[in-house]
Amino acid sequence: MALTKFILRKVRLPLKFAFKTAKTTLFTREILILEVQDDSGQSGYGECVAFSEPFYTSETQEMALTTLQNLDLSAISALWESNQLEDLASLFPEKLPMTQASLEMALLDLKTRKAGTNLVESFFPQETLASHVFAGSVLGEMPEAELLKQTAILVEQGIHRIKFKISPTTNLKILKAIRNTYPDLQLAVDANQSFSDYRKLLTLDELSLACIEEALAPVAWQDYAPLSAQLKTPLCFDERVLRLSDLQTLRQELPNPIWVNLKIGRLGGLYATREIIAYCKKENIPFWVGSMVESGLSKSLHLQLSALPGNAMPGDFADSAHYFEEDLITPPIQFSAGNLKRPDGAGLGVTPNRKALENNTTAIYTRLFD
Numbered sequence: 542m543a544l545t546k547f548i549l550r551k552v553r554l555p556l557k558f559a560f561k562t563a564k565t566t567l568f569t570r571e572i573l574i575l576e577v578q579d580d581s582g583q584s585g586y587g588e589c590v591a592f593s594e595p596f597y598t599s600e601t602q603e604m605a606l607t608t609l610q611n612l613d614l615s616a617i618s619a620l621w622e623s624n625q626l627e628d629l630a631s632l633f634p635e636k637l638p639m640t641q642a643s644l645e646m647a648l649l650d651l652k653t654r655k656a657g658t659n660l661v662e663s664f665f666p667q668e669t670l671a672s673h674v675f676a677g678s679v680l681g682e683m684p685e686a687e688l689l690k691q692t693a694i695l696v697e698q699g700i701h702r703i704k705f706k707i708s709p710t711t712n713l714k715i716l717k718a719i720r721n722t723y724p725d726l727q728l729a730v731d732a733n734q735s736f737s738d739y740r741k742l743l744t745l746d747e748l749s750l751a752c753i754e755e756a757l758a759p760v761a762w763q764d765y766a767p768l769s770a771q772l773k774t775p776l777c778f779d780e781r782v783l784r785l786s787d788l789q790t791l792r793q794e795l796p797n798p799i800w801v802n803l804k805i806g807r808l809g810g811l812y813a814t815r816e817i818i819a820y821c822k823k824e825n826i827p828f829w830v831g832s833m834v835e836s837g838l839s840k841s842l843h844l845q846l847s848a849l850p851g852n853a854m855p856g857d858f859a860d861s862a863h864y865f866e867e868d869l870i871t872p873p874i875q876f877s878a879g880n881l882k883r884p885d886g887a888g889l890g891v892t893p894n895r896k897a898l899e900n901n902t903t904a905i906y907t908r909l910f911d
């Protein structure tokens with residue numbers, strides 16, 4: 542089947558709350574949704590999770606939009622027809638992994654949807670994926686009373702793990718109070734690279750956290766060593782690791798345990814993510830699956846990845862309704878007592894909600910393959 546249409550949408554999903562991290566406050570999530578159609582009229586969907594501003598990595602939605610609008614469609618067709626989707630990377634600048642991942646996602650969705658197979662299962666044929674995945678939540682920075690209240694609500698809902706966003710102005714005593722109230726709950730923190738003095742993080746050890754994510758403002762790889770050496774809690778890496786070679790360097794520089802937060806967009810797609818998972822297994826680096834305040838299309842892949850054997854803790858997953866009035870999939874993600882049946886349908890595993898997609902599209906660009 543030949544590719545026929547390349548449809549790029551700017552989509553704006555208002556958030557139900559202001560999501561505050563050390564680097565930004567999000568009120569609205571703007572994403573790009575890419576749809577590729579073939580001559581049978583079937584579609585595959587990809588989501589570009591680059592943010593509007595470069596607070597997370599240097600890649601922005603504007604860069605993604607320009608790149609996707611100017612892609613050589615005949616080169617994509619050639620890779621599609623010769624079944625060489627692993628080579629899509631050759632069409633993209635190295636600094637745009639999320640843009641690259643969105644095209645790969647759309648084409649892989651179309652390919653597996655047509656074959657009637659599940660994309661993630663087909664990527665890991667040797668592995669048995671868990672039938673259910675667990676909810677883990679992220680709480681942004683907020684007033685202390687509100688943080689306590691939100692934590693209690695999540696515990697009541699059956700949450701399996703909570704990750705708190707922290708920055709140098711966070712009162713760490715509040716986390717100590719939460720730990721004392723819930724001694725057995727799995728907890729983690731994410732500083733989004735906001736601490737420049739590592740000694741301020743040493744007291745976190747007493748909280749029995751699963752990991753401390755992106756603790757330090759960007760430093761040379763070896764400069765994580767003093768913090769890592771003085772903590773019992775493992776350091777976890779997210780935005781600092783964009784490719785396999787970053788993780789390999791960390792492994793060499795840090796003698797102590799490290800964890801990695803997997804996000805398909807940041808790592809440049811599923812092929813690259815699979816390679817990193819294989820490396821993690823070889824080197825005994827615990828991995829788990831994060832999220833990008835993304836729509837259910839992209840999140841469905843993250844949910845499924847978290848069902849892989851070896852996944853170290855529940856991902857950053859909550860109900861669609863926690864974030865958005867309407868999600869781009871139907872049915873929306875909805876956990877029951879902290880558990881969700883793993884999406885296992887064809888392609889991405891979920892059904893796109895065309896009406897929601899149209900409702901939230903702010904611009905649309907259509908091109909035709911030759």
Ligand SMILES: [Mg+2]
Pocket residue numbers: 731733754755779780802831
């Ligand atoms: Mg993070």
